[in-house]
Amino acid sequence: MSVLATIYAPGKLLVSIVGRNQGDLVVETVKRAGARGGTVLLGRGTAENRILRLLCLGDTEKDLVLTLAPAGEMPAIIKALRDKGGPARKAPGIGFVIDVSGILRHILPGSGGPAPQPSITATGENMSAQASHQLICVIVNAGYADDVMNAARAAGATGGTIINARGTGREEDVKFFGITIVPEKEFLMVLAEKASAPDILEAIRRTPSLNEPGIGIAFCMDVESFFPLGRAAGQS
Structure with a gap:
């Protein structure tokens, strides 16, 4: 077999x-x-x-x-x-x-598929x-995604997509970091031209509602x- x-x-x-x-x-x-x-x-x-x-x-x-x-x-x-x-x-x-x-x-085995890889590279x-484009992803506590999107739009973003999500922070993580981890999250994705992505990401970083530690994180990747x-x- x-x-x-x-x-x-x-x-x-x-x-x-x-x-x-x-x-x-x-x-x-x-x-x-x-x-x-x-x-x-x-x-x-x-x-x-x-x-x-x-x-x-x-x-x-x-x-x-x-x-x-x-x-x-x-x-x-x-x-x-x-x-x-x-x-x-x-x-x-x-x-x-x-x-x-x-x-x-x-x-x-023997089906012609690629050979197994020994490590992730x-x-x-x-x-x-x-x-030509970058995808900016922002994970924030529930209720903050619209504030982030407004800041991104002011910096040149034309729109985004918001997905409801939840965090997985453990009770001991909350105590260790000294912040409140809210289970309900919003996942915002903004597709932007590569030249304008840095300005949009900087505008997101400066969003007043994100000044409090633990509200959210952001990252981007090439499209x-x-x-x-x-x-x-x-x-x-």
Whole structure:
């Protein structure tokens, strides 16, 4: 009997942001193109009206779909999403790709999959130089994401997506750091052009509501590609 082997191979993460209840159309499309599935998260958009009209995103409730795939399979998946005749044509929105240093996968020995990797190593050295956008991620206590988004917008951001989440701080962590860790969190994602990302991140850092220790953290990463989806893609 064949035994599954676990490997660690480079890959890509496709993030698709579409209207509420349209995430299943994205998952259906990416699976047809070879992806093994997708994870749908619920969020809300914060884009200004002009951007909403440009992307045909009239609602503020969003489905955020995460799709992991080997690097070689991602072009076909993106092509399927942007196909005007595919299921995702009814799900206007945006998509972008982030380089992933590795994905844990199960394969059958001798199936032709990549050889197991002995350790986790970073990849995508060339991607940073090619990236035109950056994804700014901010995790804050519940109720602060709108303040952060307002600061980001004042620095040039056109919008963002907020996802409700929760922290996992333990009681002993609270006592050790001397701050109150609020379980309810908000996860804000802001996609920005690479040239403007530092100013936006600095504006976020200076947000008055974030001056209190323990309110939140922020980080950013390069985005490999950025494109419209659905009817918005047809208008590009």
